[in-house]
Amino acid sequence: MPEEITREIFDHLVDLAALEMDEEEADYLRKELNNQLDAIHELEAIEFDPSTPVTSHGVPYTEAISSALREDRIEPCKEADEIVGQAPEEQDRYIVVPDIPAEELQ
Amino acid sequence: MSEQLCDLPAFVVAQKVRSGELKATEVLESVLTRMDQVEGKTPSSSYERFEEADLEKVHAFVTITRDRAWSQAEAVDQAIRAGQDPGPLAGVPVSIKDIFCVKGTPSTAGSKILESFISPYTATPAVRLEQAGAVMVGKVNLDEFAFGSSNEASAFLPPVGNPWNPAYVPGGSSGGSAASVAAGEAAISLGTDTAGSIRQPAAFCGVVGLKPTYGRVSRYGLIAFASSLDCPGTITRNVTDAAHALNVIAGEDPYDATAVKIPVEDPVPRLEAGVKGMRIGLSPDYFQLKYPDPESGELREQAISKEIADEVYRAADYLSGAGAEIIEDVPMPNTRFGIPVYFVISRVEAASNLHRYDGVKYGYRFPGDEEDLRQLYRETRAEGFGTQVKLRILMGMYVSAQQYEKGYYEQALKVRTLIRQDFSRIFDQEGEYKLDCLLTATTPTAAFKIGEVYGDTVLMQYADLLTVPCNHAGIPGLSIPAGLNGEGLPIGIQFLGPDFSEASLLQVGRTIEMLTEDAEWRKIKPQILETL
Numbered sequence: 296m297p298e299e300i301t302r303e304i305f306d307h308l309v310d311l312a313a314l315e316m317d318e319e320e321a322d323y324l325r326k327e328l329n330n331q332l333d334a335i336h337e338l339e340a341i342e343f344d345p346s347t348p349v350t351s352h353g354v355p356y357t358e359a360i361s362s363a364l365r366e367d368r369i370e371p372c373k374e375a376d377e378i379v380g381q382a383p384e385e386q387d388r389y390i391v392v393p394d395i396p397a398e399e400l401q
Numbered sequence: 402m403s404e405q406l407c408d409l410p411a412f413v414v415a416q417k418v419r420s421g422e423l424k425a426t427e428v429l430e431s432v433l434t435r436m437d438q439v440e441g442k443t444p445s446s447s448y449e450r451f452e453e454a455d456l457e458k459v460h461a462f463v464t465i466t467r468d469r470a471w472s473q474a475e476a477v478d479q480a481i482r483a484g485q486d487p488g489p490l491a492g493v494p495v496s497i498k499d500i501f502c503v504k505g506t507p508s509t510a511g512s513k514i515l516e517s518f519i520s521p522y523t524a525t526p527a528v529r530l531e532q533a534g535a536v537m538v539g540k541v542n543l544d545e546f547a548f549g550s551s552n553e554a555s556a557f558l559p560p561v562g563n564p565w566n567p568a569y570v571p572g573g574s575s576g577g578s579a580a581s582v583a584a585g586e587a588a589i590s591l592g593t594d595t596a597g598s599i600r601q602p603a604a605f606c607g608v609v610g611l612k613p614t615y616g617r618v619s620r621y622g623l624i625a626f627a628s629s630l631d632c633p634g635t636i637t638r639n640v641t642d643a644a645h646a647l648n649v650i651a652g653e654d655p656y657d658a659t660a661v662k663i664p665v666e667d668p669v670p671r672l673e674a675g676v677k678g679m680r681i682g683l684s685p686d687y688f689q690l691k692y693p694d695p696e697s698g699e700l701r702e703q704a705i706s707k708e709i710a711d712e713v714y715r716a717a718d719y720l721s722g723a724g725a726e727i728i729e730d731v732p733m734p735n736t737r738f739g740i741p742v743y744f745v746i747s748r749v750e751a752a753s754n755l756h757r758y759d760g761v762k763y764g765y766r767f768p769g770d771e772e773d774l775r776q777l778y779r780e781t782r783a784e785g786f787g788t789q790v791k792l793r794i795l796m797g798m799y800v801s802a803q804q805y806e807k808g809y810y811e812q813a814l815k816v817r818t819l820i821r822q823d824f825s826r827i828f829d830q831e832g833e834y835k836l837d838c839l840l841t842a843t844t845p846t847a848a849f850k851i852g853e854v855y856g857d858t859v860l861m862q863y864a865d866l867l868t869v870p871c872n873h874a875g876i877p878g879l880s881i882p883a884g885l886n887g888e889g890l891p892i893g894i895q896f897l898g899p900d901f902s903e904a905s906l907l908q909v910g911r912t913i914e915m916l917t918e919d920a921e922w923r924k925i926k927p928q929i930l931e932t933l
Contacts, residue, residue: 300799304799304805305795308795308798308799308802309795311798311802312752312782312791312794312795312798313756313759313775313778313779313782314779314782314783314786314791314794314795315779315780315782315783316783316791320788320791323788324788324791324792324795327792327858327859328792328795328796328799330698330858330859331744331796331858331859331862333700333859334700334740334741334744334859334862335741335744335745335800335809336741337691337700337737337738337741338738338741338742338745338809338812338813338816339812341735341738341816341819343815343816343819347815347818347819348815348818349811349814349815349817349818350814350815350817350818350821350873351629351814352615352616352629352659352875353615353629353817353821353872353873353874353875353876354614354615354616354661354875354876354900356616356659356661360616360661360662360663361658361661361662362653362654362655362657362658362660362661362662364658365655374521374522377521378521378763381518381519381521381762381763381764382761382762382763383517383760383761383763383764383765383766384766390761390762392761392774392777393770393771393772393773393774393776393777394772394773394774395773395774396773396774396775
């Protein structure tokens with residue numbers, strides 16, 4: 296069977312995922328991805344009614360068991376300084392980042 | 402070895418501390434002494450070279466929170482002196498998987514990208530343990546972002562050693578939790594189970610692992626892996642402790658809309674009520690499955706380890722002798738698709754959850770002069786994430802990207818429905834089987850050697866073969882120790898029940914515990930403790 300994830304597709308995925316890697320890591324990851332797809336293809340053998348609904352959580356969430364939505368309320372955040380203080384680079388409570396790529400609108 | 406205070410069950414510690422017979426500080430002292438004896442090297446992101454000595458110790462803790470533990474233990478003793486109620490888990494030493502945020506502590510998720518992150522808040526189940534008087538002794542290691550079944554995928558090494566033989570893996574991803582409890586470094590550990598991450602390490606380390614129903618325990622403050630599967634739960638040395646711990650951590654939470662408002666049944670009163678009249682199933686689909694050949698890697702139909710299957714049948718005999726009805730040949734035809742479905746769903750959810758790590762808001766940032774923000778993202782994520790994390794993100798991208806996906810995700814969600822239907826059918830009280838629970842092995846094999854499987858991601862994923870269907874279905878599962886194999890490594894068996902049936906699973910588990918109280922294997926202690 297030809298490789299499903301070619302080098303070209305792989306490089307595109309790396310770009311989508313905002314990652315980078317060296318050749319050795321890329322070769323290993325691409326091999327494992329294709330091996331995992333072999334296992335995923337087991338799913339194609341299953342015959343079932345196409346109208347089968349999807350399950351996104353195992354346990355069905357009915358209104359009776361779900362918590363009510365909280366009322367919208369403005370509350371000051373007590374930990375704001377601690378949270379902003381976690382940023383790797385910060386100046387006067389602003390988070391500092393390098394240039395943000397943008398295109399001029401026509 | 403002689404039994405120390407740190408080897409006492411949690412419920413005994415709580416009883417004695419609450420009655421004033423024992424001080425919380427004495428228990429803590431015993432735990433810290435045990436840690437000094439068994440921990441060895443502190444896991445670190447700058448670990449470079451493997452040494453033989455790394456295979457002799459447990460190194461379960463990423464962070465030991467001594468000061469916090471002392472002040473909590475002193476507060477418990479102070480409350481007792483003042484005649485106040487210190488809570489139902491007074492003085493009980495607990496460890497917390499480092500994927501839960503705990504205010505003021507590093508909360509790393511086993512990843513370099515969160516190495517510098519100090520959480521500004523505490524996860525709900527951890528808050529509840531501390532409010533109940535438990536003493537938090539530290540944060541324990543895991544596979545990075547809980548992606549793994551052996552603990553070898555942490556950014557902080559050496560990897561956790563199995564207390565029964567530290568050259569073997571403790572399982573994963575809650576391997577630090579299971580190892581710390583098995584070695585007497587904590588009586589309760591808070592873990593998470595996404596595909597078996599509580600039950601599989603519990604089985605490998607000879608302890609009790611409870612994965613509650615999805616929605617039974619709040620996920621607030623849990624660093625997300627696969628949000629529709631992640632479930633907080635406990636690892637303990639006995640079933641009674643699991644019942645007491647569940648009472649504390651379970652229940653509704655205004656901070657997690659998926660934490661259901663169904664009242665929590667206290668499992669303690671009926672723990673020792675026996676199994677008379679219960680209907681317990683055995684399914685051939687949990688004994689014979691398609692999984693990769695350990696030698697060739699080829700996917701083929703195989704039986705689980707005979708030593709493990711024998712223990713499942715032995716447990717069924719015990720339960721039958723105690724008055725339960727054992728129903729054989731229960732069909733669970735979609736069990737074999739658990740891993741392929743998981744390969745799709747968990748990767749899509751993981752890729753989505755991990756997009757937030759960008760080097761901007763918190764955690765690691767690549768220390769260079771990047772020309773623009775996108776380059777900063779790429780270099781930060783390239784350096785901050787380990788290989789196994791990248792693999793999951795890339796697979797998640799592939800099976801959900803518009804131009805590549807061939808209906809993988811939708812197909813997987815539909816097969817997830819079929820897996821849920823398998824369980825609904827056997828637990829239906831109007832249906833053919835009317836089961837109270839299903840009895841299976843927890844894992845197809847016992848623990849493997851460190852380095853033996855790591856790297857082969859398909860084979861590693863199949864370690865969760867028997868545990869993952871429960872996560873897809875959302876139902877609860879309990880793994881308890883059932884004996885030792887020929888190499889002296891623990892074997893675990895698992896009970897799976899309908900939604901919110903934790904109390905009845907614990908009741909069945911406690912029954913087995915009582916029936917095997919005098920078994921020879923129960924007298925054998927983990928190797929790491931024998932040498933003390």
